[in-house]
Amino acid sequence: MKDNLHHELIQALKKAQDDSVLGYRLEDWRVTVSRAQIITLGIKNNAGGSVYTPPAFKNSEHADVYLVWQDGKCSKAKVQKPFAGAKYDWNRELKFWRMAAFEDPYSKTIPYPAKLPEVRIASDEIKTMIESGNRFIFDQQGKILSNRPQGAQTGANIMALWGRNSVFTSTGINVTYNESRYAVSWSFDSQIARGYAKRRMITESEWQELWDESISRYEVIKNQAEPVHKKTVVILAPSVVEQMAEQYILSNFNGENIVQGQSKFTQEDFIQNKKVFHEGISMEIDPLRPYQWTSYLLTSEGIPALYTALVLNGVLCSPILNAKYGLRWGILPTAIPYGAAGIRMRQNNQIPWTDMLKGIDDGILVLSVLGLHTQNPVSGSFSLAVPSGLRIKNGHFVGKADIRINGSYWDILNSPDTACGISELDNCPYLLTPCLCENL
């Protein structure tokens, strides 16, 4: 991170505010610089650090450039270190960017400096680990290999990131901040998978809880359980709930999709606070929570992190709006979820997952599904094969069952029979649903 690509770039942009490029001066600009050092390590087919998952170190630095010209046109480009030690000819670059400029009536979206929230997104422990030899992640790899269940085909991935990002704008934003990320995941026989992803290292107790849960579920899934029945209740595991949020919530709440007629919802639905889910259900983006994977300080557009309610008690509150679609909608930009993990679902009468489990007489926990990304996000209907489903009888896991689930995501969220069970280990709840299941 010794190169200061952005200094030269910013000087060139400032100059272009005074001296025209192909007859046009720059009115505004924004430069977002991302620098990251990443270390990864993995296990494949029970082998640690194999040729497919060797310890890997990745270093990158690039800048995203957004320009607004005096005639209102704008340009978007990506810049990185010049090739083989050469120097950038910024004048030539600016001319090319001007040639690639496009008309956009909502281009003037460079924000002014604003007070930034206090959000903990950088852990020095991760920085130290990356800079001092990565011993910790090698140890974690060893721990997975030595404790894995006998006979299980084990896979795992471990990743740590230390980043230093900056946002500079012609309006005076000049922010540089650090960030960190740490993620670990493992799977047994491609059936039982578990993971952790935050902006800090995993604690010993978090590791142990996740590991113990994986081992106990792996033991159970070896048994074939009785087939499902008409009255068998379907519970979606948190990882499946998150995938569904990715497929249905992110696309249908995206401001661009709504404005362009590519969402289930219309602008009018939000303006009228249309009731779309059952009254107990709420959804939010909260990027202010400390050390969460999707927490952030400010967006890449320079908008400070803030809390946004998408749905409150079943009623539409806000779409997801970046600076452009905020301007177009006529309201301020919202929080950005940066992936489905950034969407939190709550229910007024949610209960701990352990309590929910005890109350299920005949159910199946869907641990993974095949083909969710192929389903129609607008209609919400789904028909999915479940390669890993754990049968529940009288409050206990009893074995595996092969099923298919059918239903509608929108119907699930609109049903009074839907219930959330929360677990400290997961960002999303367990979702007890009224969807249908059938044996394969």
Next chain:
Amino acid sequence: MNSERIRQIVKDLTRKYPEDYLIVRAQARREINIKLNNGKIESVSTGNESGMGIQAFTVNGASGFSSANSIEEGTAGELAEKAIALAVENERIGCELNTQIFSLLPNQDEIPNYAKYDFDRFSPEELQEKMMQIHRQLEEIHLENASIAWQTSYRQVEDFWCIGRTDGTLVSFFIPRAVLIHQGTVRQGDLGQSFSIHRSGMDVGILLEEEEDRGLQKLAEDKAIFIQKVCTSDQISLGSYPLLIDYGLAKGLAHEAFGHAVESDLAEESVLSQHGKLRKGLEISGCGVNITDGSYPGDWAYQPYSANGQKRETVVIVQDGILKQGLGDVFSAEKAGMEMTGACRAEYYGSVPLPRMTNIRLMTDTRIPLPKSKGLEDELRNMRTVLKSQGLLQKDYHFVLIGYRGGQVNIKTGDFVFQCDGAVNIADPTLKTYKPGIFSGKILSVLQSVRSSIGDERYDAIGTCGKAGQLVPSSGGGSGYILLEKNEGIRLGGSENER
């Protein structure tokens, strides 16, 4: 981009560390992306990116990897030293060793850019104008009682790869790619469904062809009419049916159900392997069914050399119904009982390569010709007539599945699924349309149902394969619509309870 300079940097680096074994990958990419929404330009973005990834091996076969988005001598040296240090550390903690790379013979090649038009043939302004004109033609498409929102995107990429190894290997190649996509969202009342269609090739020639023949616009109109019918149609009741799948779905079937299951790194857990070895000789269908995978210049998934610098070979996976060969790379082919076919691909210079498919094809020896048709509905009618005349049309239900929406496989259990845009029952003289229902089956039984193909062969269905989180272009198709007999192992449709 200065391809000669990149070759020189890679060559110098592979010679600089004679005590260690390095695979050096350098990539330089130029791209332009244009997106339009409902008659207006949404965004235009440009980028030049380049970088290097180095995989180092100790003499005992432990490896380490490092990468940076920079191609220069100084950085390259630092990366090599980092990769070597990680390999040494990896060996110290007892990693799995693999010395297969040392057995390769050196390769030298320099493949030119096959694009007909230079990347800069048109300025970004000119491309915007062309795109606007093509996009506005969609405004001519009208549906009764329904609205359509249109999004059009164009992506033009020029990748240059150079791969060098300590053994003296130095290969380089260009991958020019361009794709024009129309995405429509049809809404009728509260019902809505989206779809997409594409035209792909190597360069801006695809825009010139579209200006000339309006092929994609015609397809867009046909598809929009079909999707409107799908919106208001019934769900297919869960069951097993005689089927015809279009060439996009044939690609999906071959890719999800067979391609992944014969990749050498997955042999330990694949249902097409036994004790970690490919089950060569296994009969998985009747006679006359073939699956091949290969790289073809001009194709969306073209890649003439593997990411380790081996020539990519065309592989006959299934021949006459018998499992013949897998997609093997240098590291795991022998262990998986396969030949090395240069199957490794990487998403970008910073990815560790894995065996992957390129263009996969499902073909039958028996092909039934179809008369030339004027559009989708005409084609379906012709299909009904031809099948009926040959005694192949089944009673009550004979579904044609249209439009591949993606799929997924669990190679351990042998389950695979894929989804289509919609289905038409050609056993019904009214050609009744149905909502899509996921197509699911078992790898070991699905090909048993393939009988023949009908209509023209097409192998340019494109997609993006997401194996191990790395996104690489994939493509393929079928020798026409593929005819599958009713098979209890293949299930289609929604819920049993909806019957």
